[in-house]
Each structure stands twice: as C-alpha cells, then as structure tokens.
Amino acid sequence: MKILRYILLLISTSFVLTTKGQDFESDWTNYKLPIGWHINIEKKIQYLTYADREMVGVLNFIYENDSIDHKVRYIVFDYSHNDTTLTKNLFQFLLVQSCLDFINTNQPFFQSFERNGFYYFLKPCHGCQLNKFKECQDLANKLNSFCSFKLQKNSSKGMKMTLNSIAEQMLRLAEFEYSESQIKLKWFGNEPATLNIIEENEKRLEIKLPEDYKDFLLIANGFHAFNTVEPTFHPVNKIDYLKNIDPELIKIWKQTGNVEIGEILEQSIIIAGIGEEQLFLIIPPDSKNTNWRYWKFASWIPGEEPYNDLNQYFNEVLDFMKNED
Incomplete structure (x- = not known):
C-alpha cells in the first residue's frame, strides 16, 4: 500500500x-x-x-x-x-x-x-x-x-539609494564610533523587517502604517542616528503613540496655550528619537488632513519641522550632511 x-x-x-x-x-x-x-x-x-x-x-x-x-x-x-x-x-x-x-x-x-x-x-x-x-x-x-x-516602487529604490549615500556621509564625517562590521559594510541600518513583523505591529497599534515608512522598514528595521542632530530610527516593535511614551511633553504643549499642537501630538506615533533630544513623528490622517504628516521635533527647534514624506526628510538630511566639513 x-x-x-x-x-x-x-x-x-x-x-x-x-x-x-x-x-x-x-x-x-x-x-x-x-x-x-x-x-x-x-x-x-x-x-x-x-x-x-x-x-x-x-x-x-x-x-x-x-x-x-x-x-x-x-x-x-x-x-x-x-x-x-x-x-x-x-x-x-x-x-x-x-x-x-x-x-x-x-x-x-x-x-x-x-x-x-x-x-x-x-x-x-x-x-x-x-x-x-x-x-x-x-x-x-x-x-x-x-x-x-x-x-x-521608485520611491523604495530612491530611498535605498539615499540611505546608502547618507551612510557614506556618516563615514566621512565620523561623528560617532562605529563597529568594524558597520565600517566594512558601509551600512548603519538593522536587518530588514519582515512583512509579518510589520503586520503584527500594525495590529498592536491598531492602524495601517504609511507605505513609505513600511518601505523603509523593508530596507532597515531601524537605523543609527545619521548625525548628532538627527534621531535614531527604532525597530518597528519599539515604536508607539507619543502619548504612551512621553505624555509629559503633550501636557506641556497644552498648558502653554498650544492646545491644537498638543492634540496633534496626542495622535502621533514616534518612530525615531525615543529618549533623545530630537524625535521624528508620523501623524495619522484625520478629518482635516487626508494624508499622513511627518514632523521632526527637537528641544532646540521652535515648534514642529514638517515634511511631506520620509523621502523628503532623508534627502534634506543628505543635502545638509554633504555641506558639512
């Protein structure tokens, strides 16, 4: 048989x-x-x-x-x-x-x-x-x-190339000490996230993350700070709503008369800069804004620094680094 x-x-x-x-x-x-x-x-x-x-x-x-x-x-x-x-x-x-x-x-x-x-x-x-x-x-x-x-996706291809160029500038400027492996590979990102990991964290956050951020995660699930004035991008399992990470920051903005900003911060998800002086937020669409918003915040920046998407942010960082000595 x-x-x-x-x-x-x-x-x-x-x-x-x-x-x-x-x-x-x-x-x-x-x-x-x-x-x-x-x-x-x-x-x-x-x-x-x-x-x-x-x-x-x-x-x-x-x-x-x-x-x-x-x-x-x-x-x-x-x-x-x-x-x-x-x-x-x-x-x-x-x-x-x-x-x-x-x-x-x-x-x-x-x-x-x-x-x-x-x-x-x-x-x-x-x-x-x-x-x-x-x-x-x-x-x-x-x-x-x-x-x-x-x-x-052209955006994904462009993002990978931009991150490679940023890595070259990180080596040139040498603002941090890097591992031998990072120097040899000329790469400062973590291993890519899997689609399953991304989907698990979307369920945890009860939201569908923006496509360009997911493209980034498929390239690197977290990335070393580009320089001393940019935040560290965290693995997707570490990101969370700002209200869960730093409720005091939201409270301060509301108490100083910036109620609208405080309410936006309450909706936002922090993807970079937890525990650092500068942070990067993504803000879900709402009744007034149909697209995701991208904000950089820092203790030394008066208010938010908005971007259209992650590609714009990465490209502006690259331009800034190229002009640094």
Missing part, C-alpha cells in the same frame, strides 16, 4: 509539473526573439523560502556568440492579480540583494513582470547590469512591449 501511495504521489506531482510547465511554456513557443537570442525553459517545482511559495519553472533567455554570452533568468510563479504577498516578498528579497542600485532606468532594462497568470521574477543579479549591451537592450524592449510589467 505504501509503495502504491508513493507511485500515485509521483504521478500526481509529475502531472502538476507538466501541466504548470506547459501553461507558462505555451506563451513562449512562437515568441520571436531578437537575433542571437534563444529560450531555454526548465520545468520544475521547488519551494523558495524567500518567496514563501513554490516556483513552477525557470525561463532563461540566452545569447551566445564567439565573443560574448548573456543569460537573463526568470523564476516563474503561479500568480493572482491580488497576490500582493508574493510581490512584496520578492521585492524585499531584491532590496536585500541590492540589485536595484545597479539599474539605469534611462535605458531599456530587465525587470520582473506578469503575464497570463504567471509572475516572472528576475533572478538577482542576472540581467541587472546588462543594459549597456545593445543586444540586451533589444531583448528588454521586446519584452517590454510583450509583457505586463510590475515596476518596483
């Missing part, structure tokens, strides 16, 4: 593998490639932990001649249009691999895409630096017209 079950399992697995492989394979059977390119398809099922999903196969675009060869490799997943978990997991993995830093978006470039119920994930770091070759640009242009692309 055990042998029979094993045989049936093998048969069913082979059937699933074949049908899934043929499903996405049929899209590429008569696909006309630019000169010099050919397709190789690997039909297999494998569980990928970083995607939390089974892949159904691999699609390879291969270019070979006497002087050069290229391979652009896509991992293929079953995909629903509402499957944001898969794309977020893959995007987080891509950020960790730092592939986005190498893409020149002014030229044709390879990226992950969706087609006919399948998601084709561009495997890091194959293809990311190939856009300088004309034959690769030809293929990228061809794919661009054939497929429904899911562009990675």
Whole structure:
C-alpha cells in the first residue's frame, strides 16, 4: 500500500509539473526573439523560502556568440492579480540583494513582470547590469512591449539609494564610533523587517502604517542616528503613540496655550528619537488632513519641522550632511 501511495504521489506531482510547465511554456513557443537570442525553459517545482511559495519553472533567455554570452533568468510563479504577498516578498528579497542600485532606468532594462497568470521574477543579479549591451537592450524592449510589467516602487529604490549615500556621509564625517562590521559594510541600518513583523505591529497599534515608512522598514528595521542632530530610527516593535511614551511633553504643549499642537501630538506615533533630544513623528490622517504628516521635533527647534514624506526628510538630511566639513 505504501509503495502504491508513493507511485500515485509521483504521478500526481509529475502531472502538476507538466501541466504548470506547459501553461507558462505555451506563451513562449512562437515568441520571436531578437537575433542571437534563444529560450531555454526548465520545468520544475521547488519551494523558495524567500518567496514563501513554490516556483513552477525557470525561463532563461540566452545569447551566445564567439565573443560574448548573456543569460537573463526568470523564476516563474503561479500568480493572482491580488497576490500582493508574493510581490512584496520578492521585492524585499531584491532590496536585500541590492540589485536595484545597479539599474539605469534611462535605458531599456530587465525587470520582473506578469503575464497570463504567471509572475516572472528576475533572478538577482542576472540581467541587472546588462543594459549597456545593445543586444540586451533589444531583448528588454521586446519584452517590454510583450509583457505586463510590475515596476518596483521608485520611491523604495530612491530611498535605498539615499540611505546608502547618507551612510557614506556618516563615514566621512565620523561623528560617532562605529563597529568594524558597520565600517566594512558601509551600512548603519538593522536587518530588514519582515512583512509579518510589520503586520503584527500594525495590529498592536491598531492602524495601517504609511507605505513609505513600511518601505523603509523593508530596507532597515531601524537605523543609527545619521548625525548628532538627527534621531535614531527604532525597530518597528519599539515604536508607539507619543502619548504612551512621553505624555509629559503633550501636557506641556497644552498648558502653554498650544492646545491644537498638543492634540496633534496626542495622535502621533514616534518612530525615531525615543529618549533623545530630537524625535521624528508620523501623524495619522484625520478629518482635516487626508494624508499622513511627518514632523521632526527637537528641544532646540521652535515648534514642529514638517515634511511631506520620509523621502523628503532623508534627502534634506543628505543635502545638509554633504555641506558639512
């Protein structure tokens, strides 16, 4: 009986593998490639932990001649249009691999895409630096017209690049003592948060956090103070409503006649600067303001210092640091 079950399992697995492989394979059977390119398809099922999903196969675009060869490799997943978990997991993995830093978006470039119920994930770091070759640009242009692309968030890519630039300035200015590991990696952020951790803390706070802040957490779940006048960004499990962290500050603002500011502070969530002279707050939308607000507070700043979003704050910090000696 055990042998029979094993045989049936093998048969069913082979059937699933074949049908899934043929499903996405049929899209590429008569696909006309630019000169010099050919397709190789690997039909297999494998569980990928970083995607939390089974892949159904691999699609390879291969270019070979006497002087050069290229391979652009896509991992293929079953995909629903509402499957944001898969794309977020893959995007987080891509950020960790730092592939986005190498893409020149002014030229044709390879990226992950969706087609006919399948998601084709561009495997890091194959293809990311190939856009300088004309034959690769030809293929990228061809794919661009054939497929429904899911562009990675420009704001997330820009944020990662800005934080990398800030890290360079932190090393240059040397206002703090850093660990050997931080100096070697040229990075001062914590390990990225997982989507599960972010969702757990959204439940704890009983609110959906703003997308740009979640993008930041997927890059670094906390970050060393950039300089002596900027706050330390905390891991998401440490953030809380200001009224729970520093009710005395809110009380002082109200008692000094700034009732409106005090009420806003009461709604705010502190994400950076707990126990420090400067802090950074995010303020949820309300009946008067439909968007999240971003405030920096400091004992040496008269009132709040508002920003449109985290990207604006990080970029202004970077500009300030570049002008420091």
